Amino acid sequence: MSGFLTGEALRAFVHALPKVELHVHLVGSASLPTVLELARRRPSAGVPTAPEALAEFFTFRDFPHFLRNYLAVTSLVRDTRDIHTLVTGLAADLAAQNARYAEVTVTPYNHLLDGMTGDDLLTGLATGRAAAKAEHGVELAWCFDIPGEKGVVAGRETVVFALRERPEGLVSFGLGGPEVGVGRAQFAPFFTRAREAGLHSVPHAGETTGPATVWSAVHDLGAERIGHGVGAYTAPALMEYLAAQGIPLEVCPTSNVRTGQFPSIAAHPIRRLLDHGVVVTLNTDDPPMFGATLDGEYLAVAETLGLTASEIARLAENAVHASFLEPASKAALVTEIKEILLQDTEHLA
Numbered sequence: 001m002s003g004f005l006t007g008e009a010l011r012a013f014v015h016a017l018p019k020v021e022l023h024v025h026l027v028g029s030a031s032l033p034t035v036l037e038l039a040r041r042r043p044s045a046g047v048p049t050a051p052e053a054l055a056e057f058f059t060f061r062d063f064p065h066f067l068r069n070y071l072a073v074t075s076l077v078r079d080t081r082d083i084h085t086l087v088t089g090l091a092a093d094l095a096a097q098n099a100r101y102a103e104v105t106v107t108p109y110n111h112l113l114d115g116m117t118g119d120d121l122l123t124g125l126a127t128g129r130a131a132a133k134a135e136h137g138v139e140l141a142w143c144f145d146i147p148g149e150k151g152v153v154a155g156r157e158t159v160v161f162a163l164r165e166r167p168e169g170l171v172s173f174g175l176g177g178p179e180v181g182v183g184r185a186q187f188a189p190f191f192t193r194a195r196e197a198g199l200h201s202v203p204h205a206g207e208t209t210g211p212a213t214v215w216s217a218v219h220d221l222g223a224e225r226i227g228h229g230v231g232a233y234t235a236p237a238l239m240e241y242l243a244a245q246g247i248p249l250e251v252c253p254t255s256n257v258r259t260g261q262f263p264s265i266a267a268h269p270i271r272r273l274l275d276h277g278v279v280v281t282l283n284t285d286d287p288p289m290f291g292a293t294l295d296g297e298y299l300a301v302a303e304t305l306g307l308t309a310s311e312i313a314r315l316a317e318n319a320v321h322a323s324f325l326e327p328a329s330k331a332a333l334v335t336e337i338k339e340i341l342l343q344d345t346e347h348l349a
């Protein structure tokens with residue numbers, strides 16, 4: 001039985017765990033120096049070109065404010081080189097967190113709308129993914145998602161692009177953007193097509209709204225995993241359904257606090273979700289924009305909830321099982337997690 005860790009021992013344990021990141025947006029993963037570099041290349045986009053002003057720009061009043069500024073950063077990304085820079089920057093950051101694998105959300109419709117060609121986007125993703133593996137030892141997979149605020153036209157274009165191009169590493173199909181006023185059900189035909197073609201369904205739901213959106217993601221979009229999903233916490237029947245069906249949630253605690261969904265990690269319903277048996281995974285969403293890291297999410301939750309080492313390891317295992325990795329890769333990561341937990345137990349004994 002593993003005990004409680006604190007301070008440096010907790011930090012070292014969390015870092016040693018091989019981690020999997022299931023909810024991170026490519027544009028939102030841009031480091032602050034990268035955003036500054038892109039902003040200086042294209043000052044007309046309205047993104048600050050000085051560090052202090054950028055920090056202010058990334059202090060969000062609410063979710064709509066966050067989304068506006070996120071889309072301004074998206075508009076800075078214009079060509080293959082920019083995409084490659086984003087992908088390799090993310091891989092370096094993931095490696096620094098001892099993350100081995102990530103499913104990264106890319107929003108092709110927004111990039112094409114900003115004038116990038118599909119070929120430029122795909123080339124940047126492919127070269128970036130190869131460099132991520134070769135230079136950082138990080139395996140990347142893609143989720144192409146619909147920007148919900150752009151409506152059904154974006155849904156249609158996104159599924160057509162995804163299925164026509166089907167780049168290596170594309171594993172899933174998503175839906176992001178605002179939930180208020182953007183019903184999930186209208187995107188059902190696109191999810192049906194994507195699922196029939198073998199892509200996994202991973203829509204955002206229950207980030208800024210409640211249980212009804214999560215139910216819709218499950219029933220209308222065939223969600224196999226849910227982006228955020230924390231809005232389920234007020235509905236015991238829904239939490240029990242998610243637990244029984246083994247539909248994991250991609251929980252992003254710091255993101256939820258920074259966009260104003262909950263006042264603090266202590267006030268976050270993660271404990272309630274765990275108590276109802278929901279499969280919780282920890283993720284960063286848009287790490288530099290929120291001042292988040294993957295290790296930091298594990299630490300914050302472990303400290304706030306008072307988790308034991310085995311409970312922390314379970315969260316890392318949840319992410320492995322909830323991923324779309326091949327079974328052999330999952331087994332190798334789980335074995336490594338168990339070994340680290342065992343070392344820790346022996347150390348404490």
Ligand SMILES: [Zn+2]
Nearest residue numbers: 176204227285
């Ligand atoms: Zn997200």
